[in-house]
Amino acid sequence: MPELPEVEAARRGISEQLAGKNIGSVELFLPKLVIAPVGWSIDMLVGRQIDSVDRHGKYLTLRFGDIAAVAHLKLSGQAIGRGESIAGFAAGHPVPAFDAPMPHKSTHLILTFEDGSKLYLTDIRHFARVQLMPVDEVAPFFAALKMGPDAISPEFNHDWFRQAIGRRKIARLKPLLLDQKFMAGIGNIYVDEALHHARLHPETLASSLSEEGIERLYDAIVAIMELAVPIAGAKILNGKALTEHGEFPFVHGREGAPCLTCGGAIVKTRVNNRGTYLCLACQPVP
């Protein structure tokens, strides 16, 4: 899915366009999407409104009075808002197309607001989940996840990064950055982008980084997030980067294309069992 920039786009869309509207009806087409305490149902949201939408890493937390819904879009979830009275938004996995007629067969949840606007949750692979809980269980829920600082939060700063990278024993940079317990929000696209920007090979041992290397990596993560968040993230369709905003993404999904830094060919490998794109000239094997 949906990594931090895409989930943040969903958060903004819901917060700016749908929060504060009363929910008139709820339709759930994939029961396992919703995890709820015994005796609870997604229908309990009818008559309530979205009071707030928060994000930590790739998790979204919607509060409806004393009920919270914690959502994770996993690999292929998508949030779409439409309505006569709102601008509309689309965020998350780009399949089905953001402008596809709704609902379609991957539409699993629809919240219809009293003014007629709708929030659709779609997921072609059925991995996404929405977990209902009392609001006072939200904090313990996240505490149990032990997630590291969110990549665009104040807690993710240079001092923290320098110290944390020395503490963690996960050896290689790519698995480390993908570990949400280390830091939250980075996924397979943005880790490749950040490592390319920092000119570091994904299998570089974290313990081998110089002060300067740590700084370069931190700055790269910040730079990539600052680039991706305002444009609501990247689109990779069937393994190919769709560059709707300049040349971003620069390496992920661009196998065989010239590196925009040095002109060398971008190669695809596997690291940690994940498809990994890099430029071997800019990011030499350690």
Added chain:
DNA sequence: CTTTCAACCTGAACGC
């Protein structure tokens, strides 16, 4: 503790 790997699912691309 780290690392690997299967599992959870569907759909699209590719090769023959």
Added chain:
DNA sequence: TGCGTTCAGGTTGAAA
């Protein structure tokens, strides 16, 4: 055209 294989922006839990 049809069929088998492979891969996909994540997380979890088991096993090495």
